Amino acid sequence: MGVPLRQQVAIGAYIVKQKLLGRTRYPLVLMLEPLFRCNLACSGCGKIDYPDVVLNRRLSVRECLDAAEECGAPVVSIPGGEPLLHKEIGDIVAGLVAQRRYVYLCTNALLLEKKLDLFTPSSYLSFSVHLDGLREHHDRSVCQDGVFDRAVAGIRAALARGFRVNCAATFFDGVPAADIAAFLDFVRDLGVEGVTIAPGYAYERAPDQQHFLNRRKTKELFRDVFRLGRGRKWRITHSSLYLDFLAGNQDYRCTPWGNPTRNVFGWQRPCYLLNEGTVATFQELMADTDWNGYGTGRYEKCADCMAHCGYEPTAAADAVAHPLKAAWVALRGVRTQGEMAPEIPLTGQRPAQQVFDQVVSDAVGELAGQERRRA
Secondary structure, eight states: OOOHHHHHHHHHHHHHHHHTTSSOOOEEEEEEEEEEOOOOOOOTTSSOOOOOOHHHHEEEEEHHHHHHHHHOOEEEEOOOOOOGTTTTTHHHHHHHTTTEEEEEEEOSSSSSSHHGGOOOOOOTTTEEEEEOSSHHHHHHHHTTTTHHHHHHHHHHHHTTTTHHHHEEEETTTOOOHHHHHHHHHHHHHHTOSSSEEEEEETTTTTTTOOOOHHHHHHHHHHHHHHHTTTTTTOOOOOOOHHHHHHOOOOOOOOOOSOOOOETTTEEEESSSEEEEESOHHHHHHHHHSOOOSSSSBBBBGGGOOOOHHHHHHHHHHHHHHHHHHHHHHHOOOOOSSSSOOOOOOOOTOOOOOOOOHHHHHHHHHHHHHHHHHHO
């Protein structure tokens, strides 16, 4: 597992504390999006299809630090857009590190070498570089040639300066298991701390809706990948039970509140991948969201999702509750043959509500009003 022991212990202690306090719903990772603007236009991304009034909006340093304090999660992931485009990203990261939160700054790494002087190496800071496979697959997924090579150069520069570096990979339908295995070999040999892996899940407004995986395909793909991985010592930054879930051996339900999202609109409900409205405070998000109305088997939009932002918190809580089970999977390895765990039936799910356009329209109106009041 590509996570330092100190960090594992801190997160485990946090989960135990929440259990002792009797909390059933608590955040594990804050998804902090300080902007949506990006210097790429990937076909599978639904974060950049906004009007300029949204793309030009930035969360301030104070708003970012207040969100972390309000939420209280021990880990903060900073996706985007491209966070390195934010002029105050160095101050944002420094403030979060000062709060002793484990920060994962997600980046396509096109600006990484140029921006390294904004940061100080720390056990609390990791650059999480987006790589969706080796050169051919990655450059195709980001719709631009040469990005893979520039990202790898950025990784090497950060490693040479003593920074923690991870890779984040999303795999889409049609990518062979052998190619994924070759990619995991590559990032292992590159010297990164670990890699997060996830099946592609369809953002509502992603330009390409044709190459996302459904759950059965996801399980079969990762069984093939893990079968190829025997003895190859990959450093995958996930709990053993989440990997077991990807291979179809656990029947987990999503924990959408485990990775709450704060972005330029506010606190987004219900999760990082779905935007069905925002609220002003974290407390309102937790108290007033109909959590039972979301997840596979409950909501049509969630039917194919197995993304780690929803299921890793479930697996982490299970690992703390059943440490011997987690240790057994870690020692034995993920099972890649035999019957899979029963799939969640979809017969009772409520139909998808097409609310995104109205949500965005309302948010754009609010942001435009804020701009007018400042003028």
